[in-house]
Amino acid sequence: MRLAPYLVGLTLAGLVLAPLLLAAAPAEAATRGLPSGLADTRRECSACHVLYPPELLPARSWQALTSHLSTHFGEDASLDAPTTAAITKYLVDHAADSRYGSRDVMWHLSPTQTPQRITDMPFWRSIHRRLLQPGVGTGPGIRTAADCARCHDVRSE
């Protein structure tokens, strides 16, 4: 399994993402030279949960997910058509199978599958396997596992 060498190196230090993060994000990056759609995605897709990284789902998943935002995991996350289009483009352009992505995120994902949750991606389940009680992080309802900020130090606004 290709993830193995990498997993060996993982420690709890991997959970403390924010300090590195801050260093990596110069302030003016927020206003200048933003990829189009990023500002919309940031504003609209972090209101209810962390801003999920586009690199953690393939393009087809983002397309599927943004095609029915008014029925989004039991909630209405609908947006007007131009904003939806801008966000979809940004997510698709930065997806796991785009040039920004990593083949490891696509690990064991069959071409016939279109998961709409990162927590349904085989790579994610493999990494978090030991943390999940049987059945946790599966099924249709709210998944606490989807709240990445519970364990990863991230900010989403």
Place this chain on the structure above:
Amino acid sequence: MNLRPILLLAFAASLTGGATLAATNYASERAAIVARYAAEAKQANPNFHGFSADAGKAFFLAHPGTGRPETPSCTTCHTTSPRNYGRTRAGKQLLPVAVSRTPARFTNLTKVERWFKRNCNTVYGRTCTAQEKGNYITFMESQ
């Protein structure tokens, strides 16, 4: 290969999103939105007599039973006291909805309309009337 930079980048991008509200006059922006709802309400009902904080409170606390089972009430996410921090179902903390606690509340028409549309749909299973929207904001202004 390393997944960490991916997470870092994406979350970094999310850090600086909120800081766009400069020294704007929140009270007058909110008043313009309320005036707009008043005009709409008057059009729908010639006997319109202004907005009621009490009606807004009842609307906020109600469990109408006509929306989605996951979101029975506005209080599901905003809690029963507008002065409290809220929490979404997905676990994210929300700023209080009371204007005294979060002065920037109800000052951006696009945002206000977007969330009334969504949340009235999930909680009430329908759109809200201008009367209801104005009552709601009037209640939050009194909190």
